[in-house]
Amino acid sequence: MFIIDAPIEEIIELENQIMLCKLFAPEIAKSVKPGQFVNIKVSETIAPLLRRPFSVCDVEGSFIYIMFNVLGEGTKLLAHKFKGETINVLGPLGRGFNFDGNFETAVIAAGGLGAAPFAFLVKQLSKDKKILCFVGGRTSRDVIDYGMKDVIPSTDDGSLGFKGNVVELMNDNLDLLENKRLKIFACGPTPMLRALKEFSLKNNFECEVSTECAMACGFGICQGCPIPSSEDADKNYLVCKDGPVFNVKDIIL
Amino acid sequence: MFIIDAPIEEIIELENQIMLCKLFAPEIAKSVKPGQFVNIKVSETIAPLLRRPFSVCDVEGSFIYIMFNVLGEGTKLLAHKFKGETINVLGPLGRGFNFDGNFETAVIAAGGLGAAPFAFLVKQLSKDKKILCFVGGRTSRDVIDYGMKDVIPSTDDGSLGFKGNVVELMNDNLDLLENKRLKIFACGPTPMLRALKEFSLKNNFECEVSTECAMACGFGICQGCPIPSSEDADKNYLVCKDGPVFNVKDIIL
Amino acid sequence: MSKVDLSVKIGTLKLKNPVLLASGTVGYGNEISEFIDLNKLGGIVTKSISLNPRKGNPPQRILETSGGMLNAIGLANVGLEEFIKSKIPFLKGYKVPIICNIAAGSIDEYVECARTLDSEEAISAFEINVSCPNVKEGGLQFGNDVNAVGTITGKVKAVTSKPVIVKLSPNGSNIIDFAKVVKQEGGDAVSAINTLVGTSFDIFTRRPKLKNITGGLSGPAIKPVALAKILEISRNVDIPIIGIGGIMSWKDVIEFMIAGSSAIQIGTLNFIDPTASIKIISELKDYCIKYGIDKLSSLTASYLL
Amino acid sequence: MSKVDLSVKIGTLKLKNPVLLASGTVGYGNEISEFIDLNKLGGIVTKSISLNPRKGNPPQRILETSGGMLNAIGLANVGLEEFIKSKIPFLKGYKVPIICNIAAGSIDEYVECARTLDSEEAISAFEINVSCPNVKEGGLQFGNDVNAVGTITGKVKAVTSKPVIVKLSPNGSNIIDFAKVVKQEGGDAVSAINTLVGTSFDIFTRRPKLKNITGGLSGPAIKPVALAKILEISRNVDIPIIGIGGIMSWKDVIEFMIAGSSAIQIGTLNFIDPTASIKIISELKDYCIKYGIDKLSSLTASYLL
Numbered sequence A, B: 001m002f003i004i005d006a007p008i009e010e011i012i013e014l015e016n017q018i019m020l021c022k023l024f025a026p027e028i029a030k031s032v033k034p035g036q037f038v039n040i041k042v043s044e045t046i047a048p049l050l051r052r053p054f055s056v057c058d059v060e061g062s063f064i065y066i067m068f069n070v071l072g073e074g075t076k077l078l079a080h081k082f083k084g085e086t087i088n089v090l091g092p093l094g095r096g097f098n099f100d101g102n103f104e105t106a107v108i109a110a111g112g113l114g115a116a117p118f119a120f121l122v123k124q125l126s127k128d129k130k131i132l133c134f135v136g137g138r139t140s141r142d143v144i145d146y147g148m149k150d151v152i153p154s155t156d157d158g159s160l161g162f163k164g165n166v167v168e169l170m171n172d173n174l175d176l177l178e179n180k181r182l183k184i185f186a187c188g189p190t191p192m193l194r195a196l197k198e199f200s201l202k203n204n205f206e207c208e209v210s211t212e213c214a215m216a217c218g219f220g221i222c223q224g225c226p227i228p229s230s231e232d233a234d235k236n237y238l239v240c241k242d243g244p245v246f247n248v249k250d251i252i253l
Numbered sequence C, D: 001m002s003k004v005d006l007s008v009k010i011g012t013l014k015l016k017n018p019v020l021l022a023s024g025t026v027g028y029g030n031e032i033s034e035f036i037d038l039n040k041l042g043g044i045v046t047k048s049i050s051l052n053p054r055k056g057n058p059p060q061r062i063l064e065t066s067g068g069m070l071n072a073i074g075l076a077n078v079g080l081e082e083f084i085k086s087k088i089p090f091l092k093g094y095k096v097p098i099i100c101n102i103a104a105g106s107i108d109e110y111v112e113c114a115r116t117l118d119s120e121e122a123i124s125a126f127e128i129n130v131s132c133p134n135v136k137e138g139g140l141q142f143g144n145d146v147n148a149v150g151t152i153t154g155k156v157k158a159v160t161s162k163p164v165i166v167k168l169s170p171n172g173s174n175i176i177d178f179a180k181v182v183k184q185e186g187g188d189a190v191s192a193i194n195t196l197v198g199t200s201f202d203i204f205t206r207r208p209k210l211k212n213i214t215g216g217l218s219g220p221a222i223k224p225v226a227l228a229k230i231l232e233i234s235r236n237v238d239i240p241i242i243g244i245g246g247i248m249s250w251k252d253v254i255e256f257m258i259a260g261s262s263a264i265q266i267g268t269l270n271f272i273d274p275t276a277s278i279k280i281i282s283e284l285k286d287y288c289i290k291y292g293i294d295k296l297s298s299l300t301a302s303y304l305l
């Protein structure tokens, strides 16, 4: 884990209110794995007080990318930064995706900004796996497939691809999935992950999900980010340290 | 009084840590008088929470200037703004200098950043008064005479002009002042104003001083900025509303 | 569109909207009237008035802190007589409800002020300040004494027919007891909260930055504390609550109402943006329209726990 | 240069500098040891330990507020046995003084924990948490009861020879009474403050944002309150104080010491910058050199009022 002042190399608006930010962060770029995240101090003042967690979206040499949605005060301040400004980045944090396993096809399932961690994962997977990406959004503008390939889209309003959510989309394409040695990698809103858990259990698919939770520290000292274990009723995992990526079987969503 | 989002037309460093900022603020430019101030929100967040008061340093057409010292969080944030950014300005506030009076020579006495309000005052006075400026600073770098003329400097360390403070400087130049119909206009640290009060009372000079005080509102609603009246022990003036400029006789410094 | 009803009731006091300006943060209305139309407000709570004028504490009286500010004004005010002579006439020019805040150094002084002001038609209600942390007499001396607060409430009620609101201190652990005694003694509502006691030192002189040593903490920093106090009262005592403490936006107003407030007061925010209250009122209206809320007052204590 | 003495004493407890990491903001030291050399610290206060493991409250457990944060962790901890088995061995690898914070649901549980841990040489002192606002039993139930705090102090003192520090709540108006009873019952020091009770609601769902409804407010927002409580104790009770609440910089440390603290704890700041404590220690040294302060401890209670 490193704490570095990372100069912004580039910051662009990908879509309305969706930003992509390229940071010079050699130590992190060298050590980060897909699915891990960084915790960013978006201002030098106490407003906002806490860091903001973002998945590492991609890595290129000494640079890391983060992709983010402008939601509240923190992401608004971040979106207004300029090239050359420096932000303080803590990372890499958490456990990323486990993609060394014994599977042939990696199935990506992304809902909305859940697309964030997958450019990096897809790049790594491309070396020796087949890849199939299911990407959902509310409307065609919300279908974020940055860095993905072989994308099958869905939208809530039907404005692009299948009309429905990502899990319904996958169900609809079950023939593409059945009888494959596959592993699902998913990220998106909790209701989507919940539906996906059911879907993958039913179909006996291996599935890892990247979860989210309000965080204070990001590295295990505040106990602020529990997620209940599905095996032990007395146990919580910490999203920041034991996750954010979990085998979907291990957690209660 | 106006509350306006004023775009920054220009922001430059005059001296080490002393900034000059030109703002497009037509309503304020039109109505402000020398010695009045504006109260500026330097950030859009709650850090810092309160506005920061600054004298209007000069006016040019629809533009006002403020000159400031980078001291704490607020002025640091302000110093890092760029041309084109907008800041929220409330003003003009307070009572400025009264320079219509029956005098021939205006004597300016400025200590350090006390120079701030005088470019504007000197401009107005130039129409029909003689002007003599005494300007003090710790070292030659701290002698700020922006927009002044006929400047006689002093420094604490003797690195420029007279060695000593402004009031000692004026005492040293008493021959220039005696037997003139003059009025002193002063701004600077409280100890300087205190010494000046004594000096002007002793020599029977009319003297107005611009005072400073911690402020919350800047326009009379918080009662945060009292300055004791020298005439009525039960009375406080408010620096923001009854001042910041006072006849030195009226207040206890 | 215009069918949205922003009006609220605090006991018998009816206000056209829940947005009041808090005592000590708006003087007697004249300065802020240069920025806003007072008539648009739910009401104004005047700077605490005492029987005799008070000069207040010596400077430094205010200090910014992280997300808040400390004040130790010390109830500087013009006194009852001057208030009647020069401040009420100004306020009479408006139709905005005036809640007159009274501070005092003795129980009798509260009663005397209320009795004298009872005949002033321009005053819609009294707010009894028993919770000022910045004066030696009165203020927190009463604010931490349940019996005293009960006595003051009862005695003030006895001399006026106007609604009596008691402004409570957040500096104790038992705000419920205070709300209960106010209700029991006939008080019409409570306001919560006044400021939290705080201080700060200059690290070079080693002296307190405020001449009064301690001051009262206000602003967004205290918002979570205010909400917890309001919720506590709301869950335990059946009395209308005027919520105060760190409100910075219309969203905060909604949050305070959900937590139990019938109306709210804006304090520190007036210093930062004197027009904020009016903007907030119009944003509350937009919110009601957008979310189909006919009566804003239906939000009061609408929490789901 | 190196003649500056940063060491401080809290009763019989000697620390090489006044900077401790606060309970609940550093776990049991292992995660933060990836960022800093624990041996450089004045000490570490471990996450509150209870007799049995506690799962803590369900999420959402934390929430950012203006200049602060609310937490309702609910004393999630591994329990006494596991603490001894796996956490103490890790900490033993360091020379840093360990202050073991104990939380409990009953007086007996406090005593039982202290008795069991008394033989652990790695533990330098106990900090008794009677002030957690986030659990139903223990916590504030005791924190607001002077007699209970006295009994706990006395009974814990009776089973251990290690220094006993009692961590006080800021949620009452009478912190002096608590400090007095701690001293009277033989307690070695008090820590002040724990968090202030606060809450927040989601304006759309109308539910509290924290599952536990209320949480504890920490961070720079509460700094003025902490300083006022510390000053109050310092002026009235002759007992060492460990100052806590919103410390963000070396300047804050100096301010807390001037206000009466013998040592201080850094809490929320660890989340924002886990290296901050070490930077602060070196800045304190620079400050002492620059201003010719031989003994940093001479600042304690050096206020000029």
Ligand SMILES: Cc1cc2nc3c(=O)[nH]c(=O)nc-3n(C[C@H](O)[C@H](O)[C@H](O)COP(=O)(O)OP(=O)(O)OC[C@H]3O[C@@H](n4cnc5c(N)ncnc54)[C@H](O)[C@@H]3O)c2cc1C
Pocket (backbone or CB within 6 Å): A037, A048, A052, A053, A054, A055, A056, A066, A067, A068, A069, A070, A071, A072, A073, A074, A075, A076, A113, A116, A117, A211, A212, A213, A214, A215, A244
């Ligand atoms: C491990 C992890 C990885 C993440 N990766 C990304 C990413 O790659 N791209 C991205 O855009 N966002 C990501 N998020 C979410 C991101 O952290 C939040 O959007 C951000 O903190 C919001 O900050 P804000 O100040 O703009 O909003 P706030 O003002 O704090 O809140 C605005 C809204 O966002 C919600 N929100 C706040 N914090 C979180 C959070 N931690 N998780 C979910 N919702 C939150 C609030 O409830 C509120 O509705 C990630 C979160 C986690 C925990």
Ligand SMILES: Cc1cc2nc3c(=O)[nH]c(=O)nc-3n(C[C@H](O)[C@H](O)[C@H](O)COP(=O)(O)OP(=O)(O)OC[C@H]3O[C@@H](n4cnc5c(N)ncnc54)[C@H](O)[C@@H]3O)c2cc1C
Pocket (backbone or CB within 6 Å): B037, B048, B052, B053, B054, B055, B056, B066, B067, B068, B069, B070, B071, B072, B073, B074, B075, B076, B113, B116, B117, B211, B212, B213, B214, B215, B244
């Ligand atoms: C009527 C008036 C006119 C002013 N005009 C100017 C001006 O033209 N140019 C200029 O540079 N400054 C001026 N000041 C002072 C200016 O307001 C402060 O320097 C500024 O508020 C500091 O903000 P900060 O956040 O940088 O510092 P903070 O972090 O708030 O404080 C840094 C240091 O500045 C001191 N300080 C804070 N506020 C004030 C204040 N109001 N007055 C004096 N010292 C203060 C603090 O005690 C501290 O030592 C004026 C003040 C007043 C009241």
Ligand SMILES: Cc1cc2nc3c(=O)[nH]c(=O)nc-3n(C[C@H](O)[C@H](O)[C@H](O)COP(=O)(O)O)c2cc1C
Pocket (backbone or CB within 6 Å): B222, B223, B224, C022, C023, C024, C025, C047, C048, C071, C073, C075, C101, C129, C132, C167, C193, C194, C195, C217, C218, C219, C220, C222, C244, C245, C246, C247, C265, C266, C267, C268, C269
């Ligand atoms: C400068 C100042 C002066 C105040 N004076 C009074 C007062 O005279 N009487 C009173 O009851 N409350 C007074 N208050 C308290 C406010 O009315 C309010 O309860 C408190 O500031 C919390 O609200 P806020 O966070 O919105 O400011 C004062 C507050 C401030 C900041």
Ligand SMILES: Cc1cc2nc3c(=O)[nH]c(=O)nc-3n(C[C@H](O)[C@H](O)[C@H](O)COP(=O)(O)O)c2cc1C
Pocket (backbone or CB within 6 Å): A222, A223, A224, D022, D023, D024, D025, D047, D048, D071, D073, D075, D101, D129, D132, D167, D193, D194, D195, D217, D218, D219, D220, D222, D244, D245, D246, D247, D265, D266, D267, D268, D269
């Ligand atoms: C997430 C979190 C967990 C905490 N857990 C504990 C705890 O277990 N025991 C305890 O005595 N105090 C606990 N505290 C309180 C801190 O030790 C400290 O008293 C408080 O946070 C104020 O200091 P700060 O403002 O520097 O954070 C906790 C605080 C936070 C923020």
Ligand code: FES
Pocket (backbone or CB within 6 Å): A214, A215, A216, A217, A218, A219, A220, A221, A222, A223, A224, A225, A238, A239, A240, A241
């Ligand atoms: S965010 Fe602090 S423990 Fe996970």
Ligand code: FES
Pocket (backbone or CB within 6 Å): B214, B215, B216, B217, B218, B219, B220, B221, B222, B223, B224, B225, B238, B239, B240, B241
């Ligand atoms: S600054 Fe508020 S009254 Fe002067």
